[in-house]
Amino acid sequence: MSQNTDFFVIKALEDGVNVIGLTRGSDTKFHHSEKLDKGEIMIAQFTEHTSAVKVRGKAVIQTSHGEITNN
Ligand code: TRP
Numbered sequence: 458m459s460q461n462t463d464f465f466v467i468k469a470l471e472d473g474v475n476v477i478g479l480t481r482g483s484d485t486k487f488h489h490s491e492k493l494d495k496g497e498i499m500i501a502q503f504t505e506h507t508s509a510v511k512v513r514g515k516a517v518i519q520t521s522h523g524e525i526t527n528n
Contacts, residue, residue, distance in 0.1 A: 461502055461503050461504070462502075463502065463503070463520070463521050464500050464501065464502050465500075465501060465502070465503075465510075465518065465519060465520040465521075466498060466499070466500050466517075466518070466519040466520075467493065467498065467499045467501070467512060467516050467517070467518050467519075468496070468497075468498045468516060468517045468518075468519075469493035469494060469495055469496065469497050469498075469514065469515070469516050470495065470514075470515035470516055470517065470526070471495050471514055471515040472494045472495050473492060473493075473494065473514055474492070474493040474494075474497075474512065474513065474514035474515065474516045475490055475491070475492055475493075475511075475512070475513040475514060476490070476491045476492075476493060476499055476501070476510060476511075476512055477489070477490045477491075477510065477511040477512075477513070478490075478491075478501075478506075478507040478509075478510055479507065479508065479509040479510065479511065480506060480507070480508070481504075481505065481506060481507060481508035482508075485508075485509070488506065488507070489507075493516070512527060514527075515527065515528055
């Protein structure tokens, strides 16, 4: 896989925001669930193991494509 140096940032706007990593490849499965409480920030990358991320709950998500808030 080519090197991915981009990071994305997720800031929880409420308690109990879930950041769920989904596996890369033909089998798309949850492989990690990280719970963030209000004000907590997660800085992460897409990797060899992670090709998609699902965010549940109120959070600000910043990526190189822009910033989005889900309510
Ligand atoms: N072990 C995972 C990986 O290297 C860690 C990880 C990276 C992750 N990015 C993520 C987990 C995004 C959840 C969401 O792929």
